[in-house]
Amino acid sequence: MAEQLTGLAGDRALLGRTSTAERVSDILRSRIAEGYFPPGTRLSEDGIGGALGVSRNTLREAFRLLTHERLLVHELNRGVFVRVLAVEDVEDIYRTRALVECAVVRGLGEPPYALDGLASAVTEGQVAAAENDWKTVGTANIHFHRELVALAGSERTDELMRSVFAELRLAFHVVDDPRRLHEPYLARNRQILEVLRAGDRGGAERLLATYLADSLERVVEVYRRRVGESGQGAG
Structure with a gap:
């Protein structure tokens, strides 16, 4: 934790004179997404x-905001923890992604995009x-x-999915082989891009x-192996 706090102190300048709980939560959200504070x-x-x-009050408000976003969980008499998703959480995240992302593509107007x-x-x-940097690929x-x-x-x-993608990163951080998880989607991302360039939204x-x-x-296959069916959920 000492090393993490030393690095976090470098973010202090980002707050400026107008520090708010929202800006603190932005910093912590980014650090959680980067895996700086693992699940x-x-x-x-x-x-x-x-x-x-x-102040303690400002930090507690930031914690409250991130708890509302399902990135943190408060455990009575123990403190605040970065959330560990359950398999059911992962499934729900992907259900939301499918509903929103597919609807966005379906609703595109006439090309070009x-x-x-x-x-x-x-x-x-x-x-x-x-560069064999599979965390950055993710x-x-x-x-x-x-x-x-x-x-x-x-x-x-955008705001809705920012929270969903932040939760998704919590799942990615427990994966023991990020290359196996992410590599297949490099080509698939390019394929989606090329099809959209051709104007074929369907x-x-x-x-x-x-x-x-x-x-x-x-992801669920990996998650069941690493976390198991009894992984911590909403808390």
């Missing part, structure tokens, strides 16, 4: 508050794979799907639906 980690109020230079963000995410994943994959959702042009949908939706079903099966 199951107990978060120290004194340590994190000191590292960021914020603004695909620069998707293309950048595909390139990001390919570069990371060439990040690029989430960037791809975030950009896909952004094609809807809806701030509300074809893209079919590819996406199959993609998400296959990804769910793969």
Whole structure:
């Protein structure tokens, strides 16, 4: 924890003079997404508050916000922990993804589409794979799907899926072989991109639906092995 707090102190400058619980939660959300605080980690109020230079009340409000987003869980008389998802949570995350992401693609207007963000995410994943950096490949994959959702042009949908993708990262952090998990989707992301470039939103939706079903099966397989059916859920 000492090493984590030293690194976290470097984020203090991000708060500036207008520090708020929302900005603290933004920092902690990013750190959780990066795996800096892995699932199951107990978060120290004194340590994190000191590292960021914020009051206990501000930090508790940030914890409350992240608990509402299902990234943290409060355990009575024990403290606040980064949430460990249950298999049922993973299944629900993918159910939500399928509902939203497929609807976004289905609802696209006439081509051409603004695909620069998707293309950048595909390139990001390919570069990371060439460097054998599979954690970054996973990040690029989430960037791809975030950009896909952004094609809807809806701030509300973006906000909803930001929380869903953050939860998804909790599942990714317990995977013991990130290459096996993420590598197959490099080519599939590019295929979806190319089909959208061709203006075939129906074809893209079919590819996406199959993609998400296959990804769910793969993640649940790994998750059952690492966490098990009795993994911690909502707490």
